[in-house]
Amino acid sequence: MRPDTRLSRMLHVLIHMQHHEGTATSDAIATMLGTNPVVVRRTMAGLRDQGYVRSEKGHGGGWVLARPLEEITLLDIHKALGAPQLFAIGLAGDNPNCTVEEAVNVSLAEAMDEAATILLAKFGKVTLAELAAGAAKASKGKLAMEHF
Amino acid sequence: MRPDTRLSRMLHVLIHMQHHEGTATSDAIATMLGTNPVVVRRTMAGLRDQGYVRSEKGHGGGWVLARPLEEITLLDIHKALGAPQLFAIGLAGDNPNCTVEEAVNVSLAEAMDEAATILLAKFGKVTLAELAAGAAKASKGKLAMEHF
DNA sequence: TATCACGATACTTCATAAGTTACATGATCG
DNA sequence: CGATCATGTAACTTATGAAGTATCGTGATA
Numbered sequence: 288m289r290p291d292t293r294l295s296r297m298l299h300v301l302i303h304m305q306h307h308e309g310t311a312t313s314d315a316i317a318t319m320l321g322t323n324p325v326v327v328r329r330t331m332a333g334l335r336d337q338g339y340v341r342s343e344k345g346h347g348g349g350w351v352l353a354r355p356l357e358e359i360t361l362l363d364i365h366k367a368l369g370a371p372q373l374f375a376i377g378l379a380g381d382n383p384n385c386t387v388e389e390a391v392n393v394s395l396a397e398a399m400d401e402a403a404t405i406l407l408a409k410f411g412k413v414t415l416a417e418l419a420a421g422a423a424k425a426s427k428g429k430l431a432m433e434h435f
Numbered sequence: 436m437r438p439d440t441r442l443s444r445m446l447h448v449l450i451h452m453q454h455h456e457g458t459a460t461s462d463a464i465a466t467m468l469g470t471n472p473v474v475v476r477r478t479m480a481g482l483r484d485q486g487y488v489r490s491e492k493g494h495g496g497g498w499v500l501a502r503p504l505e506e507i508t509l510l511d512i513h514k515a516l517g518a519p520q521l522f523a524i525g526l527a528g529d530n531p532n533c534t535v536e537e538a539v540n541v542s543l544a545e546a547m548d549e550a551a552t553i554l555l556a557k558f559g560k561v562t563l564a565e566l567a568a569g570a571a572k573a574s575k576g577k578l579a580m581e582h583f
Numbered sequence: 584t585a586t587c588a589c590g591a592t593a594c595t596t597c598a599t600a601a602g603t604t605a606c607a608t609g610a611t612c613g
Numbered sequence: 614c615g616a617t618c619a620t621g622t623a624a625c626t627t628a629t630g631a632a633g634t635a636t637c638g639t640g641a642t643a
Contacts, residue, residue: 288438288439288523288598288600288630289525289597289599289630289631289632290520290522290523290524290525290526290631291523291524291525291630291631292525292526292527292632293631293632294524295524295525295526295528295539295540295543296527296528298539298543299527299528299536299539302535302539303535310588312587312588312589313589314588320527321528322633323632323634324588324589325591325634326631326632326634328588328589328590328591329590329591329632330632332590342588342589342590343641344587344588344589344640344641344642345586345587345588345589345640345641345642345643346586346587346588346641346642346643347588347641347642347643348587348589348640348641348642349588349589350589361542361543361546371523371524371631372438372523373522373523373524374438374521374522374523375519375520375521375522375523376438376439376440376442376443376519376521377437377438377440377443378438378440378443379440379443379444379447379468380443380444380469381469386570386571386573387451387566387567387570388447389570389573390450390566390567390569390570390573391443391446391447391450391570392443393569394509394561394566395442395443395446395509397557398509398554398557398558401553401554401557402550402553402554402557403550405549405550405553406546406547406549409545409546409549409550410546413542413546418538418539418542419535419538421538421541421542422534422537422539423534425534425537425538437599437600437601437629437630438600439599439600440600440601441601458619460619461619461620462619470601470602471601471602471603472620473602473603473604473621473622474600474601474602474603476619476620476621477601477621477622480621490619490621491610491619491620492608492609492610492611492618492619493609493610493611493612493617493618493619493620494610494612494619495610495611495612495618495619496609496610496618497619497620498620519600
């Protein structure tokens, strides 16, 4: 199964936009992500609808952050992307009379629900500002390494 | 994304095999699951290699449980299927010099690792015998209902 | 008015679980 | 032995959804 990389990509973009003066065009973002500007617009559309970024047309247009990174969590972006499927595992069968099938699926669903709750709770606790800070620190570390 | 239903299906089959006297052919299993016998053989191959079932050719051949359900956990079957991807979410980017990308992906990976640990721990604690017992109980409940 | 950048549509590509076809191999029955 | 049954395997097709692409419309700016 091909993994959904939209969350990872959007987080990456949003953090870069903080340092970016003015607007970032879909083309520029696409180049940074190694993808296509249409894909960028399509994916960013959800973030715009939820008020995390704004888009402007025409000369000097492009994308800008609409809220500080302190106020955006990973969970916010996950939801803005439409809260896509978290798990690659699914439940099979559609026979409502088979109690075995039902017991299996209930058990799997419970385990997955529990894991999803944990995962989304963690997503909700991490802000993009914290990720940006972590990246800045790592950057300094690298810079320091280069001096030796 | 199309979910992977192999775990759900194999658990279902194994529990039914407990009550099944003698062998169950791939055809019979496929009919029960609403799928194709070749898919059954392909998927059961991993379980056979790990010693959870045996297969016999020729007249009267088919599949039989090789171990009691008490000794098989959901995790065992997950592993026997090759421990396929749990999450539909993936990490993007391959630029080792971008600390932002790295920070984003490390954070996502940590959250997913934590959730995966929880999920697999739960899988490891549930035996197929327990699922079978739950199904039998539900079956009785249904039977009782039918009497009134 | 020309250009720039997003918005939107319609399509193609890609990856992979799932489904299908076909045939080989081995075991059992008569 | 030979027919039949069932698994083993290989090769191919289908289904699904993220991702990629081409094209044109729309609005904003110089």
